[in-house]
Amino acid sequence: MDYKLDTGGCRMNKKGCNRNSTQKLSTFDWMCDLPETQKDTDFVEVQFKNTRKGYFLNNTKIPLEKGDVVAVESSPGHDIGEVTLVGRLVLLQMKKYNVNPEKIEVRRVYRKAKETDLEKYKEAKAKEQGTMIKSRQIAESLKLNMKIGDVEFQGDGNKAIFYYIADERVDFRQLIKVFAETFRVRIEMKQIGARQEAGRIGGIGPCGRELCCSGWMTNFNSVSTSAARIQDISLNPQKLAGQCAKLKCCMNFELDSYTDASKNFPSKEIQLETLDNTYYHFKTDVFKGVIAYSTSQNFGANLVTISSKRAKEVIAMNRKGSKPDLLDDKIDEEIKAVPVNYENGVGQDSLTRFDSTKKRSGKSNKRSNNRPQNKPAQVQENKVVENKRATPRFQKPIKKNDNSAEKDEK
Numbered sequence: 001m002d003y004k005l006d007t008g009g010c011r012m013n014k015k016g017c018n019r020n021s022t023q024k025l026s027t028f029d030w031m032c033d034l035p036e037t038q039k040d041t042d043f044v045e046v047q048f049k050n051t052r053k054g055y056f057l058n059n060t061k062i063p064l065e066k067g068d069v070v071a072v073e074s075s076p077g078h079d080i081g082e083v084t085l086v087g088r089l090v091l092l093q094m095k096k097y098n099v100n101p102e103k104i105e106v107r108r109v110y111r112k113a114k115e116t117d118l119e120k121y122k123e124a125k126a127k128e129q130g131t132m133i134k135s136r137q138i139a140e141s142l143k144l145n146m147k148i149g150d151v152e153f154q155g156d157g158n159k160a161i162f163y164y165i166a167d168e169r170v171d172f173r174q175l176i177k178v179f180a181e182t183f184r185v186r187i188e189m190k191q192i193g194a195r196q197e198a199g200r201i202g203g204i205g206p207c208g209r210e211l212c213c214s215g216w217m218t219n220f221n222s223v224s225t226s227a228a229r230i231q232d233i234s235l236n237p238q239k240l241a242g243q244c245a246k247l248k249c250c251m252n253f254e255l256d257s258y259t260d261a262s263k264n265f266p267s268k269e270i271q272l273e274t275l276d277n278t279y280y281h282f283k284t285d286v287f288k289g290v291i292a293y294s295t296s297q298n299f300g301a302n303l304v305t306i307s308s309k310r311a312k313e314v315i316a317m318n319r320k321g322s323k324p325d326l327l328d329d330k331i332d333e334e335i336k337a338v339p340v341n342y343e344n345g346v347g348q349d350s351l352t353r354f355d356s357t358k359k360r361s362g363k364s365n366k367r368s369n370n371r372p373q374n375k376p377a378q379v380q381e382n383k384v385v386e387n388k389r390a391t392p393r394f395q396k397p398i399k400k401n402d403n404s405a406e407k408d409e410k
Contacts, residue, residue: 029085029087037088038086040088040091041090042058043090047082048080051214053084060109068082070082071111071112123157131183134183142175144172146165147166150197158185160179172189194246195213197244198214207250211242212250266315268284270315272314273318274326276325277295280295282300293311
């Protein structure tokens, strides 16, 4: 009987190339259609909860395929995982992650998972959420400057791995004793970074897609603010920070392209001299190959957009001691015809930008339709005269006394 294992909320299709899989850190097996490559090695790749993977030796020649749930060797006992790669591609992955079987202890694959193994596995996984909450309370009571981000139980329930974040070195010897007495399992502590924690928890980024760290990224390179300066990104901490409160990893994706393209542009610190003004660098558009210069060093004033070729010509003239009459004298016609407008990106991610304006109710529209239209001046004047002669609407007619009637007869 075949089983499917839940490895962190994502599932893998059995016997597939895994092109459309949503499993974290899934690898596309582009050799799955080559049967001769499946028997090149006895090593298999096994994935556990979230992003934890391992490479195990199938020395008993068990017929394994991608998606099989297996019981593998661990210390102590055994663990339950899912086979994610077999064949020649496993050797390439081991080389990528610097896994040398000759220098490390090779662990084995015991068997395919049975019903009893899966029952123990589900019982152990059911304890993870409650254990994490309880462990956070214990760490807070001991006044330790650390945060426990995730707890992972071994497949047989004999061991628990606590993933924690700490800015400084933490002495958790007393914490391990309390954990062992409380949970009655073997305790292992693993320190991870903020980026790795975001990868284990997962989420949706500001781009609307799944976080790269939880989908496909395995190596977390350092990101600096110089990457934002090279790409002319606004140095706004709220825009540059990701879900982990660190600089976004995607700032490094196009950094090399911007660095190569910026070699064709003059330095931003060079000033351009003309007969009338001194121009300072304001903005560079790498895609269009143009540069905007301003007469003010602090803000955009009298902006002039020229090509990088024209900027180099003016710099060469300034070095020779001459100054051109105008900065854009020899600007390309295409650039001159299409002005470059720089917009402020702050506020573009407003939550109300898709809200539609409220329409007026039908009553208000009817009232507006019943309003009198503008009529000629003569008609309006006649109406005013008639209103003056007419008695008020709610005024009662005045009755004359009898005495007044007799006086009128006389």
